Amino acid sequence: MHAPPVRSGPPAAPPGAGPLPRQVHAGYALGSLATGAFGTVPGLLLLPYLTDTLGIAAGVAALLVLGPKAWDVLLNPVVGRLSDRTRSRWGARRPYLLVGGLALALCFAAIFAGPFGTGPAAGAYVALAFLATATAFAFFQVPYVAMPAELTGDYAERTRLMTWRIAVLALAILVSGALAPMVVTAGGDGLAGYRWMGLFVAGLIAVGALGAFVGTRSAPTGAVAESEPTLRAQLAVAGQARAFRALLLCFVIQSVGVATILAGVNYFAGHILRDPDTGPTVLFACFVGPALLVMPLWSRVGARLGKLTGLVLASLIFAVGAFALVAAPVLPAVATYAVVALIGCGYAGQQVFALAMLPDCIAYDTARTGRRQAGVFTGLWTAGETLGLALGPGLYGLVLQVSGYVSSSTGPVAQSDPARLGILLGFTVLPALLVGPAVLLLRGYHLTPADVEQAAGHGKGDR
Numbered sequence: 197m198h199a200p201p202v203r204s205g206p207p208a209a210p211p212g213a214g215p216l217p218r219q220v221h222a223g224y225a226l227g228s229l230a231t232g233a234f235g236t237v238p239g240l241l242l243l244p245y246l247t248d249t250l251g252i253a254a255g256v257a258a259l260l261v262l263g264p265k266a267w268d269v270l271l272n273p274v275v276g277r278l279s280d281r282t283r284s285r286w287g288a289r290r291p292y293l294l295v296g297g298l299a300l301a302l303c304f305a306a307i308f309a310g311p312f313g314t315g316p317a318a319g320a321y322v323a324l325a326f327l328a329t330a331t332a333f334a335f336f337q338v339p340y341v342a343m344p345a346e347l348t349g350d351y352a353e354r355t356r357l358m359t360w361r362i363a364v365l366a367l368a369i370l371v372s373g374a375l376a377p378m379v380v381t382a383g384g385d386g387l388a389g390y391r392w393m394g395l396f397v398a399g400l401i402a403v404g405a406l407g408a409f410v411g412t413r414s415a416p417t418g419a420v421a422e423s424e425p426t427l428r429a430q431l432a433v434a435g436q437a438r439a440f441r442a443l444l445l446c447f448v449i450q451s452v453g454v455a456t457i458l459a460g461v462n463y464f465a466g467h468i469l470r471d472p473d474t475g476p477t478v479l480f481a482c483f484v485g486p487a488l489l490v491m492p493l494w495s496r497v498g499a500r501l502g503k504l505t506g507l508v509l510a511s512l513i514f515a516v517g518a519f520a521l522v523a524a525p526v527l528p529a530v531a532t533y534a535v536v537a538l539i540g541c542g543y544a545g546q547q548v549f550a551l552a553m554l555p556d557c558i559a560y561d562t563a564r565t566g567r568r569q570a571g572v573f574t575g576l577w578t579a580g581e582t583l584g585l586a587l588g589p590g591l592y593g594l595v596l597q598v599s600g601y602v603s604s605s606t607g608p609v610a611q612s613d614p615a616r617l618g619i620l621l622g623f624t625v626l627p628a629l630l631v632g633p634a635v636l637l638l639r640g641y642h643l644t645p646a647d648v649e650q651a652a653g654h655g656k657g658d659r
Contacts, residue, residue, distance in 0.1 A: 219411060219414070220414065224344075224361060227293065227336075227407070228365035228404065229401065229403055229407065230297055231336075232372060233368055234401060237376050238261070240461055241393070241462070242589065243592065246260060246319060250319055253597070257603075258593025259590070262589070263327070264323060264329070265326075265583065265585065266583060268333070269579045269580075269582065269583045271330075272575040272582065275292075275334045275335055275338040276575020277572055279338060279339040280342075286413075289340070289342055296335030299336075300336050301402040301405065302398065306328070307322060307326055308394030309325070309391060309394065315605075338574050341554070342574040344357050344554075344555040358548055359491055359548060362544065363491050366487040366544060367484075372400055375396070379393040434561075438641075439641045440573060445634075445637045446507075446635060447550045447581065449630055450631045450634050453628070453631040454584075454588065455584060455588020455592075456591055456623070456627045457627050458589070460592050464524075464623045467608075467611055468524055468525060485540070486544075491544055494506060498549060506545055507553070510545025510548075510549060512542070513539075514628075516542075516632075518627045518631070521623070546631075554574070557643060558570045592622045595622040596618055599615045600618070
């Protein structure tokens, strides 16, 4: 995929401190339809598609899922630097929303096209198509995540902007994650069902990309300031930012935990809850539905206790809920779904606060150094997030392989007791151990609103 042409133009105005128009909130948030759908559906269905439709062994399937997204770890910082240096009549970021978003939709549909049927050739095709999709996603996601630091200079307004975004993200996860398995079933299961599902999700991605591009047309684009001359120098600057480094490490590890839950939904519903038809949809509704309701509550928690405290609290709620879910085999179904809803509440807060703290780190560094490097910071951020979302299914697939899970090209088959135990522990204990202890890394995060204001006023501060 090619970057949009770089053009010369007048410097953009710096972001203001006042509230953004509602249409900018809504327009920017629509981009989460694309990020939510791509972040959810491959993690939810790609591993089962490989093991239970294409007949790929669980260990091999785990590597096929991990490899293409691991590529983004190298690509994302490069994309960030490209978007930092782009000059166009649409600003630095918006051209990528359009081109990258539409390419992402097309490539996603290609993943599940199934031109080679089942077997090794089909697995190799999926890996190549997934690699192309991950590349397109990098060109959309990195500029998209970089935008909040340039849309507004107000510390609290960035939290409100992220609240809108996470609300749409939760809706995207609910719609794509709950409906995608239903589309597979309605399409006849097997290869035909997955083809219809690929087209459905591709449509969601296209709507999100176009919505974000059009909805932010009147938004500030940020000041075009001098950046470090080389990618290595920019990565060194980001690596020296203590608050950013602590937040990034915590978020990446927690993303692995979230992704293991996504990867295990179909297996957990089919082999633990014994409800392969409606179980995945109900699990997703219980996970994401309450998140939509508690989003305003998390916003108030952030305003009262601070973003850092809110992130720690949300992460602990997530971890406690995941540990409690170990009892699912002996719990009534309604109790199991209630625990999943608790986990979803923690997930909502975790996402809101982490994504609201990121632009604070970017704004602090920009004010301190006078250099425009949002793309580099978000390139590293999205690279880490992508790696985490790839490691989750990879780890879950390895747990299945070690526990003796049996793959099939004709749909799920009965599993042994050790395999069922692996399905359960990978869905509960593993994510809890990843999400909860990761908050200890936040001891290195000491950025406050006063720090950001001081840096903006004096151009100096302690990283």
